[in-house]
Amino acid sequence: MGERKRVVSTCLGCIGNCGAIYEVEDNRIVKVKGDPDSPLTTGYICPKGTAVEDVRSNPERLRHPLRRTGNRGEGKWEEISWEEAIGEVAERLAESKEKYGPESFVLAGGSGGVLAGLNPVTSKFLHLFGSPNRMEDLHI
DSSP: OOOOEEEEEEOSSSSSOOEEEEEEETTEEEEEEEOTTOTTTTTOOOHHHHTHHHHHTOTTSOOSOEEEOSSTTSOOEEEOOHHHHHHHHHHHHHHHHHHHOGGGOOEEESSOOTTGGGOHHHHHHHHHHTOOOEEEOOOO
16 A cells, blocks of 8 residues: 545536546546535535546546447447547538538537636637537536
């Protein structure tokens, strides 16, 4: 067993920016609690927040892009590189933009939290693509 350290941060369960205190040992989160000094959540932590290590270390968690090789629903996939995945997504977005126009595209984000609308990367992408359409789930 390694040394246990206390890390004051924000929750890793979503991007709601809730205050969290982590106890970390051997690069694993062993305990999570809400940060009572957080002005946003004043010590509250939701079930997603307390389960972050279970999600992070789950052996079935996807860690690489996959391409479907069979029919939808068959569960047949092959691992591909990040370059291939990004290239395929860019190609499909370009085809859709050409066929339907940039305003046919909406970027939807879930579990965005109260600061989701301020994400400059998402805003820049939409601006460069030519779409004003954005949809966010604004709950904490």
